[in-house]
Amino acid sequence: MAITEIVDSYNKYVKKIMDFNEAIALAEWDMRTGAPIKGIKQRSEVVGTLSDEVFKRSTSDEMKGYIDALTDPAVHDQLDLVTRRMVEESQKTYERFINIPSEENKAYVILQSEAQSVWKEAKKNSDFEMLQPYLEKMVAFKRKFIEYWGVKTNKYDALLDLYEPGLTVETIDHVFGKLRKGLIPLVEAVTASKDQPQNAFLTASFPVEKQKALCLHLLKEIGYDFDAGRLDETEHPFEITLNPGDVRVTTNYQENDFISTVLGTIHEGGHALYEQHISRELVGTPLCEGTSMGIHESQSLFFENFIGRSKAFWSCHYEELKKYANGQFDDVSLDDFYRAINVSRPSFIRTLADELTYPLHIMVRYDIEKGLFNGDLSVKDLPSVWNEKMNEYLGITPTNDREGVLQDIHWPGGDFGYFPSYALGYVYAAQFKNTMIKDVPDFDARVSSGNLEVVTEWLSKHIHQFGRLKKPLEILNDTTGEGPNPDYLLNELSKKYSDIYRL
Numbered sequence: 001m002a003i004t005e006i007v008d009s010y011n012k013y014v015k016k017i018m019d020f021n022e023a024i025a026l027a028e029w030d031m032r033t034g035a036p037i038k039g040i041k042q043r044s045e046v047v048g049t050l051s052d053e054v055f056k057r058s059t060s061d062e063m064k065g066y067i068d069a070l071t072d073p074a075v076h077d078q079l080d081l082v083t084r085r086m087v088e089e090s091q092k093t094y095e096r097f098i099n100i101p102s103e104e105n106k107a108y109v110i111l112q113s114e115a116q117s118v119w120k121e122a123k124k125n126s127d128f129e130m131l132q133p134y135l136e137k138m139v140a141f142k143r144k145f146i147e148y149w150g151v152k153t154n155k156y157d158a159l160l161d162l163y164e165p166g167l168t169v170e171t172i173d174h175v176f177g178k179l180r181k182g183l184i185p186l187v188e189a190v191t192a193s194k195d196q197p198q199n200a201f202l203t204a205s206f207p208v209e210k211q212k213a214l215c216l217h218l219l220k221e222i223g224y225d226f227d228a229g230r231l232d233e234t235e236h237p238f239e240i241t242l243n244p245g246d247v248r249v250t251t252n253y254q255e256n257d258f259i260s261t262v263l264g265t266i267h268e269g270g271h272a273l274y275e276q277h278i279s280r281e282l283v284g285t286p287l288c289e290g291t292s293m294g295i296h297e298s299q300s301l302f303f304e305n306f307i308g309r310s311k312a313f314w315s316c317h318y319e320e321l322k323k324y325a326n327g328q329f330d331d332v333s334l335d336d337f338y339r340a341i342n343v344s345r346p347s348f349i350r351t352l353a354d355e356l357t358y359p360l361h362i363m364v365r366y367d368i369e370k371g372l373f374n375g376d377l378s379v380k381d382l383p384s385v386w387n388e389k390m391n392e393y394l395g396i397t398p399t400n401d402r403e404g405v406l407q408d409i410h411w412p413g414g415d416f417g418y419f420p421s422y423a424l425g426y427v428y429a430a431q432f433k434n435t436m437i438k439d440v441p442d443f444d445a446r447v448s449s450g451n452l453e454v455v456t457e458w459l460s461k462h463i464h465q466f467g468r469l470k471k472p473l474e475i476l477n478d479t480t481g482e483g484p485n486p487d488y489l490l491n492e493l494s495k496k497y498s499d500i501y502r503l
């Protein structure tokens, strides 16, 4: 067969897998946004059947045939960039799955769902011992998988690679170490400041219907395309992509905490902008999605923190906000509002943490994961190590495991290696902003005038359009000229919080 014929046939084969994935995403969106409860069991089976089909096709002999043919050096050099990157992704998926015996994979999937439901109970009762045996099995599975993948040294790197390809413990140790050294004294100074902002007016009643209208308005303002998406309501906000022409977001309305709703919606909107701007040429390939968890988070955090928590943004939208609200801001100046939405204080729960203390929550988890896979930390010691680290980094100690080690679903779900991408994303976001303002020197003035087009165009040109065509470190290096560097985030935060807390 001629090369073009093989490529053609490979493209068709892959397109079918992607079509299955889109159907799975649609079924999942439906289950999470309001499918009737009596249909859930059967629907889960449909998702299971479709996922199994994706697994089989991704690890089939036919797939192996394509990979072998297209990675042959004589052929590989003649392929265009998109095809080469596609084959690389197909190969990675193939190798990740093919070496794990299917019986073990099945047992792992069952454990995942068991551990997650036990976690809910354990969290409710603040009872770590209840979850401990499940977590031990989970860690044992992961260790075995790493062995199957042939990784001998630095096992945690293999887990990081699942979420943030190319990032290693060596790099993250350096980035987090530097970031922590700058953050801890800043958090201490903010906590000790005599000039604490007032924020009680933020929890006054804000009718849910008005919040909905406000969220729709603000999503449009940041450039979210409602002809390529929609906004629904769920307990936990999320973004889900069917294809770049159908990128959906959800939010959670809370009558007495509208600012969490607004910032959460802008956050998911940032994820969605990334996916809506991926080049249409990549549709039907495994490259048609955000390139990594960290780069994805850089886009959501860029909009949540550098736009949604900025004075420039609210100088444009504060008068509008007052029209949607219940009168609680009529006597509050823009300056006081801005300070209120940026109140920072060490707290126990990661998902409720402010932007300044958030990265420290991630470092607690990173140290523990590293200890579990590269060191000799055992599961039974997690609660005490957790509490020690919280005290060391944030100066507070949880009084029970519900507000400590049991708070996140990631570990019972088997997602070890995921957490670092949240803080890395924030580091990247500040690097992108620093580079962007060289091209767009009037950044603040543009944001104040409500014109974000130039901002989204810049992000689209340097990041969004590529999807997975470029790897995370390639995007970062090509755009900013360097690898992960926490200095820009530290600068940004120390400037901002010195002003807010009048340090």
Ligand code: ZN
Residues within 6 Å of the ligand: 267, 271, 297, 300
């Ligand atoms: Zn996010």
